[in-house]
Amino acid sequence: MKSYINAILGSFVPAFEKGIFEIRFSFKRLTVRTLFHDFISVASSIGFVILPAFLIGFIFLLLPQGRDTLLLVVENLSAFNFWPIFFLLLGIAAWSMVSEISVRYAIYISDNSGKNLSDDRVAWRKTVQKLLAAAFLLWPSFIVFVSMFWCMLSATYMEKVPRFLCFGTCFILIYWLMSFLSNLYFRKSGKASAGVYLKTKLGERSLPDREQQYLRKLYGIYQDFIYTLPKASSFQKGYKEELQHFSDYFTKSTMDFTASFPQNPKVLIETRIVPAEFKLIDSEKLLKGRGELYKWTYQIPASFYNGLHRQIKLFAGVSFLLFLLIAFIPGWWPVFSWIGAPALICFAFACYTGIYAGLLYLDKSLLRNWKISVRFLLVIILIICSFYNQDHPVRMTAHKTKTRETVVDHFNRWFMNYKADIDKQKDKEDQQKKYPVVFICAEGGALRTGAYTSLFLSSLSAKLEKEQNIDFKRSIFAISGVSGGAVGLGLYNALTFENNVQVSSKTSVELSKQFFQHDTLSPIIGKMLFGDFLNLFLPIHIKLFDRSIALEKSWEQSYQSLINHNQENVFSSSFASGKIKPNQPLFIINTTEVETGLQCWVSNLVPDSLALKNQRDLLAEKVNDLNYSTAINFSTRFPLFSPAAKVGGLNGNPRLHYLDGGYVENTGSASMLEVLQLLKSRSPYFNQITPIVITLLFSEEDKTTPNIRFGNEFIEILNALTHTRSGNSKISRFQLKQFLNRDSIGLPIDEPLTPEEKKVPMNWVLSAQSMNNITRDIEDKLNNTSETGIINKLRIHHLNFPQNKVVE
Numbered sequence: 001m002k003s004y005i006n007a008i009l010g011s012f013v014p015a016f017e018k019g020i021f022e023i024r025f026s027f028k029r030l031t032v033r034t035l036f037h038d039f040i041s042v043a044s045s046i047g048f049v050i051l052p053a054f055l056i057g058f059i060f061l062l063l064p065q066g067r068d069t070l071l072l073v074v075e076n077l078s079a080f081n082f083w084p085i086f087f088l089l090l091g092i093a094a095w096s097m098v099s100e101i102s103v104r105y106a107i108y109i110s111d112n113s114g115k116n117l118s119d120d121r122v123a124w125r126k127t128v129q130k131l132l133a134a135a136f137l138l139w140p141s142f143i144v145f146v147s148m149f150w151c152m153l154s155a156t157y158m159e160k161v162p163r164f165l166c167f168g169t170c171f172i173l174i175y176w177l178m179s180f181l182s183n184l185y186f187r188k189s190g191k192a193s194a195g196v197y198l199k200t201k202l203g204e205r206s207l208p209d210r211e212q213q214y215l216r217k218l219y220g221i222y223q224d225f226i227y228t229l230p231k232a233s234s235f236q237k238g239y240k241e242e243l244q245h246f247s248d249y250f251t252k253s254t255m256d257f258t259a260s261f262p263q264n265p266k267v268l269i270e271t272r273i274v275p276a277e278f279k280l281i282d283s284e285k286l287l288k289g290r291g292e293l294y295k296w297t298y299q300i301p302a303s304f305y306n307g308l309h310r311q312i313k314l315f316a317g318v319s320f321l322l323f324l325l326i327a328f329i330p331g332w333w334p335v336f337s338w339i340g341a342p343a344l345i346c347f348a349f350a351c352y353t354g355i356y357a358g359l360l361y362l363d364k365s366l367l368r369n370w371k372i373s374v375r376f377l378l379v380i381i382l383i384i385c386s387f388y389n390q391d392h393p394v395r396m397t398a399h400k401t402k403t404r405e406t407v408v409d410h411f412n413r414w415f416m417n418y419k420a421d422i423d424k425q426k427d428k429e430d431q432q433k434k435y436p437v438v439f440i441c442a443e444g445g446a447l448r449t450g451a452y453t454s455l456f457l458s459s460l461s462a463k464l465e466k467e468q469n470i471d472f473k474r475s476i477f478a479i480s481g482v483s484g485g486a487v488g489l490g491l492y493n494a495l496t497f498e499n500n501v502q503v504s505s506k507t508s509v510e511l512s513k514q515f516f517q518h519d520t521l522s523p524i525i526g527k528m529l530f531g532d533f534l535n536l537f538l539p540i541h542i543k544l545f546d547r548s549i550a551l552e553k554s555w556e557q558s559y560q561s562l563i564n565h566n567q568e569n570v571f572s573s574s575f576a577s578g579k580i581k582p583n584q585p586l587f588i589i590n591t592t593e594v595e596t597g598l599q600c601w602v603s604n605l606v607p608d609s610l611a612l613k614n615q616r617d618l619l620a621e622k623v624n625d626l627n628y629s630t631a632i633n634f635s636t637r638f639p640l641f642s643p644a645a646k647v648g649g650l651n652g653n654p655r656l657h658y659l660d661g662g663y664v665e666n667t668g669s670a671s672m673l674e675v676l677q678l679l680k681s682r683s684p685y686f687n688q689i690t691p692i693v694i695t696l697l698f699s700e701e702d703k704t705t706p707n708i709r710f711g712n713e714f715i716e717i718l719n720a721l722t723h724t725r726s727g728n729s730k731i732s733r734f735q736l737k738q739f740l741n742r743d744s745i746g747l748p749i750d751e752p753l754t755p756e757e758k759k760v761p762m763n764w765v766l767s768a769q770s771m772n773n774i775t776r777d778i779e780d781k782l783n784n785t786s787e788t789g790i791i792n793k794l795r796i797h798h799l800n801f802p803q804n805k806v807v808e
Contacts, residue, residue: 045110052349060147064761084340091346099136112220319354327530331550336522348529390541396626436799441668442485445698451516453488461505480668494570518558521765575631590661599664670732697752
């Protein structure tokens with residue numbers, strides 16, 4: 001009965017109780033200062049385990065993005081998709097087991113306190129070793145369990161029965177995994193006696209007794225083992241004579257007897273004898289050495305720790321093979337979505353830890369006579385490869401972009417058609433003098449603003465079509481996006497204007513939800529933690545490992561899943577294929593050039609008089625023809641999560657890099673202001689329009705001022721760097737509004753996403769809860785009947801939009 005209960009509850013409770021007892025025992029014998037010093041001393045050798053452990057705690061407990069990915073695991077379970085929870089449990093188990101042996105091995109190697117500290121301090125250090133190994137064995141399970149519990153409390157959008165059923169299943173499975181691991185590592189069997197230890201399935205007690213004996217001495221397992229006996233010269237007369245009589249046994253015998261004295265079974269008992277495998281060093285110096293002790297110095301051969309080394313080689317080998325396997329999985333395969341981001345993170349940290357333990361084994365045991373360590377060689381290789389590696393080159397064709405129309409020429413053509421369409425709906429005497437033209441800016445913020453942007457525009461179009469028969473999308477001339485906002489505008493533009501089959505606004509709403517609930521995070525995580533990490537140690541760039549390409553292809557697959565086979569996949573087609581359709585808008589994708597700090601454009605039209613035009617219009621000279629998805633990705637690259645795009649570097653061309661457009665200005669307002677100023681100065685039709693600029697923002701403006709009171713000089717520099725872009729964004733938005741309000745020529749409308757970030761995380765995948773929060777916020781905005789509502793703002797200004805021609 002007791003064994004049955006232990007199998008269910010696990011053995012971590014009695015192990016925990018024993019740990020508490022040993023801690024209390026040490027507190028009675030040692031000062032707090034000594035306890036703390038020795039704890040830090042032991043823990044300092046396992047930083048490669050501690051860092052990932054605390055990082056995973058930060059990701060899953062403190063980051064809304066991490067909790068949202070765990071929530072997706074539960075949502076998949078509710079939809080009877082069991083793969084994410086299955087792989088998550090495997091990832092937790094792998095990371096737990098690798099962490100446990102890596103902690104022990106690192107301490108075995110580094111801690112030699114048994115030679116020079118008191119027995120009480122050595123006992124405390126042994127306790128710390130056991131506690132750390134046990135803690136990191138159970139840490140991954142504990143963190144995921146607590147984080148999922150937090151997710152359950154916040155998942156109020158789910159019905160009670162499915163919520164408790166799905167979360168309850170996850171809790172049971174994680175607890176069972178903790179019990180299973182604790183039984184493997186803590187549940188003892190057998191009988192103990194002198195030199196014989198109780199056994200466990202895994203862990204230190206699974207090793208041969210003789211190995212355990214020397215591992216527990218805390219001598220540093222690869223350091224020389226020294227056996228000592230006192231010299232008679234150290235004692236007074238009476239004692240000196242007795243000790244001299246004992247010393248004569250080995251000092252006046254044959255050299256062979258003297259050398260083998262500590263390894264002679266006729267002299268020493270079994271538990272004190274030096275193992276025969278130990279190799280004596282400098283036997284001729286045994287009796288000649290100075291000092292108060294006779295010393296036998298032995299080198300411990302690596303073969304002595306065969307049991308431990310088998311475990312290290314097994315875990316390190318499996319970690320390396322698993323790392324290679326995941327690294328070589330193509331990012332566009334659905335495998336990463338099956339595994340899920342949380343499991344990939346656990347597998348990655350398991351692989352890193354296991355591989356590093358293997359490198360320790362190479363440096364400290366197998367190749368310990370090498371003058372340079374393998375780890376140092378890898379650092380040198382990393383530095384050299386960083387110089388030769390092409391550093392995420394942009395995926396583009398060998399030929400230049402087809403000749404594009406200029407912004408002004410296209411506007412003139414667009415406006416004449418637009419004006420004619422509106423005038424057809426009016427009598428000549430009712431024809432208006434001003435025509436509403438919409439310009440849209442979308443702020444950066446990953447899929448938080450990406451989903452919000454596409455859903456807001458589609459929902460607004462659908463509402464105006466249904467209630468007022470207005471063809472809102474026909475009035476859009478220009479869209480300017482940054483980062484996630486560029487993705488949202490890219491999807492809206494693809495569905496509404498680029499698609500070769502017309503899609504209604506109502507359908508566009510549903511397709512947008514499907515697109516942004518597709519898991520694009522897992523391919524990024526998989527390639528970032530495995531493929532791209534491996535590519536750091538290679539002198540050439542391998543496309544299969546590139547996480548930016550994985551993201552682009554993930555978008556292409558997501559879009560393909562929305563359309564029929566007879567429709568063109570806009571995301572995998574050319575971005576700028578020459579002259580665009582008459583009713584198609586100007587699409588500005590904002591990016592930042594690293595080498596100059598300039599905010600640059602990837603645009604389907606040629607900006608006529610853009611400041612520093614040849615430098616900032618990338619498709620003019622610097623970039624060849626590229627896919628729609630690649631063009632959008634110019635604005636979504638935010639290291640370390642997504643790498644910079646490399647352009648040039650060959651045939652004498654300068655090597656340039658491009659990052660998220662939000663590094664300079666995060667709302668797209670600066671580019672839109674340049675467009676409006678250009679049209680005002682060069683188009684004869686600008687005085688016939690009422691420009692309406694709708695800015696879709698990451699959140700409501702935070703009007704609080706940071707109060708720097710700690711680490712002033714460092715925090716001041718950090719805040720200046722991080723707040724520069726928000727300052728640029730504020731200035732650009734102010735100047736844009738100033739331009740529109742001057743002589744009342746236009747109408748600025750700001751529409752920030754209301755839910756705070758913890759309810760809709762800035763992430764590359766969104767849970768159903770996050771999507772529901774976005775949808776509710778959009779519905780509230782569109783149903784707002786007050787003067788602040790966007791529908792009323794458009795109505796109050798008596799703007800006559802084109803009538804809808806689409807019949808759903």
